[in-house]
Amino acid sequence: AQSVTQPDIHITVSEGASLELRCNYSYGATPYLFWYVQSPGQGLQLLLKYFSGDTLVQGIKGFEAEFKRSQSSFNLRKPSVHWSDAAEYFCAVSTNAGKSTFGDGTTLTVKP
Template sequence: AQSVTQPDIHITVSEGASLELRCNYSYGATPYLFWYVQSPGQGLQLLLKYFSGDTLVQGIKGFEAEFKRSQSSFNLRKPSVHWSDAAEYFCAVWRDDYKLSFGAGTTVTVRA
């Protein structure tokens, strides 16, 4: 079965510092992978997605993610975080039965 694991429940980072959120997937074929962000009281917003091709994917808000097949990972990065990046981040894999399967999420706190 396809699944997604986000090992970090909560990360605290200083404003201006770099951020990396981990995501590992279990899937038997080439996965479709996504990162979503959820600000407090809001729905989920798509940050970026990977289908094939270039393994480094650029997204909105200055985020990027790198697909590494050998490590079954799709980690999200941002070189310099802003206070507005405080949110919950979800990694997801597209299941070929039309469902998105989500990780448990990582909450990011940004300190001044």
């Protein structure tokens, strides 16, 4: 069965600082990996996705993620965080049909 672990429940960074959110997955086949962002009271917005090819994936809002098969990781990064990035972030692994397994999320707080 597939699973996703996000080791950090809560992260606080200063505005303008760099950010890395960790994600580890377990999946028997080639993983389809996603990062979503969720603001309070909102649905999930897709930031980026990885299927194959280049292991460094660029997404929206200046985010990127790197797939490392040897570490079963798909960490999300941003070089300079903005106050509007404060939200909850979810990593997910998906089957071909689109059925996704999500991690429990990381809450990002941005200090002014």
